[in-house]
Amino acid sequence: MKNKTLAIVAYITLIGWVIAYLQYKNQEEKSPLVRYHLTQALGIFIFAIALNIVITIIASIIPSLGSILLIAGLLPLILLIFGIISASNEALSPVPGIGKLFENKFSFLN
Template sequence: MSNKTKAIVAYITIIGWIIAYLDYKKSTDKSPLVNYHLGQSLGLIIFSFVLGIAVTILVSIVPSLYFLSMIVSLVSLVLLLLGIITANNETIKPLPIVGKLFEGKFNFAS
């Protein structure tokens, strides 16, 4: 699998992230592109999961805020697509809004 493909696959669900991570770990070429996008995608997965739980609790308390869960899901999807596009362009650029939170937090190069 090429480095570009690993960076793209990292954004496709947690299963894709695990596949990209395992392939990255066994490769001898530790690409900074793949390392960066593994961190960004893991951060996005964690952020979306935590935000989803928070919105679910909020909606269970105030059911009229159901539209909020749809907005959160749509924002997560858009961020995921932007991450895939960035990985496809082979650029190291953080995701909008949340990307700066995860820069330097995860290092998979070791």
């Protein structure tokens, strides 16, 4: 697969991330584009899990906030769309809000 395609596939569910990661590891010459977007996508997935835990706790304590929390639960999807757009433009730009937190993390990708 092309590097651009791998960068985009990294954002499509965890299975897509694993496929992109395995293809990246099998490459002779590691692409910085793919590595960057693997990092960003993994960061979004971790953020999504943490956000869902927080939303579940808050919704169980204050059930009347359910509709607002439902909208907040869509934030990871929006971040994934921003990541896909960035990957399709072959840009190394972080996703808004949380992208900078994960830029130099996950050393196993190097």
